[in-house]
Amino acid sequence: MADEGGTATEYAVVPVAEAETPTESKVDLEGSQQQTAEELVAKAIVPVKKEFLRPPPIRPCDRKDEDLERKSNSSSSNVLKEKKSKRQLKRERKQEQKSPLNLCPEVAKTGDVSSCRYNNKCRFSHDLEAFKAQKPDDLEGDCPFLSSEGPCPFGLACRFSGTHKDSFAGGISNPVRRSSEVNGLNKDFQKLLWKNKMKFPKADAQLKLLGLLGPAKSELKKLENKEEGNQALSNGCHATGENGCREAASPSVYDTVDASGNNEHVEGTSVADEIEDDSLVNNEGGPLKKAKSLNEECSSFTEVNNGGNHFGQDPGHISAQIEEASSTDNFAVRTDIYVNSHQRERKLIDFRGKLYLAPLTTVGNLPFRRLCKVLGADVTCGEMAMCTNLLQGQASEWALVRRHSAEDLFGVQICGSYPDTVARTVELIQQECAVDFIDINMGCPIDIVVNRGAGSFLLTKPTRMKGIIQAASGTVDTPITVKVRTAYFEGRNRVDSIVADIGDWGASAVTIHGRSRQQRYSKLADWDYIYQCARRAPKTLQVLGNGDIFSYLDWNKHQSDCPELTSCMIARGALIKPWLFTEIKEQRHWDISSGERLDILKNYAKFGLEHWGSDSKGVETTRHFLLEWLSYTCRYVPVGLLDVIPQCLNWRPPSYFGRNDLETLMASDSAADWIKISEMLLGKVPAGFTFAPKHKSNAYDRAENG
Incomplete structure (x- = not known):
């Protein structure tokens, strides 16, 4: 204290x-007292x-002594920032494990050394007396778990152990404490992910239907490489392949081949679009043809009048058919039954007028989301999780999808580079987690994400965006939403040209951050462009705006200026003042006191x-x-x-x-x-x-x- x-x-x-x-x-600012508010x-x-x-x-010339003192302080602090080798860090971790303060959790819960099943092989300390002698003093206040059922899960290790009741002393005889959080990572499930033994029948069925599974992947890679080379050599094109330009040099060279072997240019698309289009690659990696869209496939089946499943079959029978079809040669045809049933059974989610807390890296953790719920937020979303890390069973990444019971309308945000990883991730999330929607990040500007071909880099690859959204939306019935920026490069906005397609590809909503990736946060968000995209979007697609909302007046202005806008997402404004949600709901400027902020x-x-x-x-x-x-x-x-x-x-x-x-x-x-x-x-x-x-x-x- x-x-x-x-x-x-x-x-x-x-x-x-x-x-x-x-x-x-x-x-x-020197002399700022003389400047007017304007x-x-x-x-x-x-x-x-x-x-x-x-x-x-104080002017720099009057601060020589202070500068010398600051330099001496900074030089001494360099010792603390000294970079340690991996061997040294490993040695320190081992020493820390042997420390009496690193008490075994089971021993801490029960106060009984014999309660640990590993005994002498346990990597934690079992020395209770040494732990009590070195344990820091208790903190002021009560244990945060006093109000919950069951004992404190940290027992003697709790920094508020002095406030524990007598019933907390023996952890075994007390009832098990019920956690208010869900979406935890099961150990058995994690081991399957570690060993790469997890099956994804729904995702594989959808990927097979779209021609994005098996040998087609290598053919798709060849086409992408050919497209990049073609973009660099295109005549009269002022941009390179890195900025998303898809102009081709010679249409005759890249004509597609239909199933009969005849050269035929697909009507209604540019040649470069065909080169980039994942659906032009067939399931066997052989002759190229344009696959049917999901809407065309859906229309080829009859539907029961009462809104039931195809051919009057129940879901269990369809699932059995899918399992049987997975072992047959006509797998791609049989899986249409399953994929198209989800198109009519998709759940709906309504964002209209709701206060949406944006997924925020590092700070947008579960405790912060709980706090924003108390202060008036309606919709919350977990921090961005990388698909590859989730599929590998990384515990730190799965911690990002945890949900508190107070989050009544909750989604998770994932980020991936290719349709197969995203499709399998959404199937995994729907199977193991309780979520109301899944958001796909296609606007993250961070270098490490963009360099992997994910985040805002996808804005330069609209056909890959299409494949990702189609694969994800066709795999699960959980609503799929998308978050994008206006463009990758400043001054080359392109979301308005694909916003209508995003709805056709299967997304339920799209959030548009009114900045480009190159711009980051250096300028104000372009809300006029967000309005333009909202007016172009079909009525079935909900459009949310994001950027620079910091008062209830900002919220009201965006809602009144563009009735087509479904709602607004609040990001940095909530970081700086999370009571912004209260201000919007109560329509007032809250002159919050320092005491209220401390609470x-x-x-x-x-x-x-x-x-x-x-x-x-x-x-x-x-x-x-x-x-x-x-x-x-x-x-x-x-x-x-x-x-x-x-x-x-x-x-x-x-x-x-x-x-x-x-x-x-x-x-x-x-x-x-x-x-x-x-x-x-x-x-x-x-x-x-x-x-x-x-x-x-x-x-x-x-x-x-x-």
Whole structure:
């Protein structure tokens, strides 16, 4: 806990505020008191009332001594940031395991050394006395699991063990605590994924129907390589194959061949489209022909008048037919029965007028989503999970799809490069998880994702987008939604040309972030373009807008300017002030006090301890994600301090005083001050503690981003 007397707490911290502050640094403007509110707004600076502004900073010539002191401090902190070898890290992990503080979970629950079935072979410590001697002091407050049924799952290791009731002492005799979270990863299921023994009959059936399974994959790769070379050599084309240009040099060279062997150009499509179109490759990798669309296939079957299954068969009989068909030669034909039955049985989801919390990397974890639900969010979505990692059974990736019982309308977001991985992932999620919709990310700008051919890179490959959406929507009856950006490259918007197709491919909704991948967050979102896409979309496709919503006025404006817009997604605005959902529902500007903000942080800490655990490891994990979140909340300027209301998301806050010490502390962009706030909630940081934020909210345009 922070010292009541205000004395400095000793801990080590990476000097983020000087080098790697994730938010835009507080603006220190000399003579800002003389500038009008209009002039500050024109410069995208928050117009804070003059009586709260800090005085101008000391000139560099008067800070020689301070510079020397800062250099000496930074040089000493370099020791903490020294990069360690893998061997050294492994040695430290082994030493940590042998530490008495690394008590066996079973022993901690029961207080009985003999309760561990591994005995001497256990990799954890069984020395209870040594653990009690070295265990840190309990934190203030009650155990977060006191109100739940059953004992605290961390027993003696809990940092609030002093508040445990007598019934918590013996874990075996007490009832099992019921978890309020679902979508956990079963160990047996994980082992099947590790050994690559999991079967995907539904996904394989759909991929077979679309010609995206088996030998066709190698043929598709050849066509993609040929297309890229053709794009680079195309005459009169000002762009290369990297920017999504699909203009071909010579149509006669790339004419397709139908089943009879005759050269025939498919009517209604460009030659380059045919080269990129996955459906031109047949199931056997032989002669190329254009496959029927799912709508054409559906129309070739008769439907029972009462809305039942094809041919009057029940679902169980159809499933039996699919299993039988999988072992026959006419597998591609027989699976049409299964695939098309899902087209009529697809579940519906209505986003109209609902407050949608965007999937947010790192900060959009389960405790944060719970907090936003309390503050008024209607729809929540898990953090983006990579399909390949889910299929490999990585526990850290499966943790991203966990759901709390309070999330009554919940979806998961996945990201993949090819139709087969996405189709198998959605089948896996529908089989093992409880979700209301599955969102496919086709707009992520992060380099590591784009370099894998996923995220916003797919905007340069519309035919692959088509294959992914068709494969996913045809595999499961869970609604499939898509999230995109306006384009990959700035000034080359293309979503308006495919928004109608996205609905035809099987998506229930599409969210459009009003920026390109190259732009990142350096400019305001283009809502006029979002409106244009919403007006072009068919009525069956729900269109949601995303970008720069920071007040209820922003929300109202977008809803009134474009009635065709289904709803809006809220992302960074919720990171900076999660009570934005309350403001929208109550239609007011909430001049929230520092005490109320601290209560919100307390709730987050409680939710975090329930999710990550109340032992030392869980406390520090909660602290880490709390600090990540605080790196965004410092950008908020209270309503009572503003000359112009409301604050806009792109305005940079100047250096200012709050109305009390706590509000001033919350306005700091220094990592050291964020740690002080965390100590108010989670106790003192451990010795040698360091923190450097993972993300930067002001991602400027760089050369490697195009």
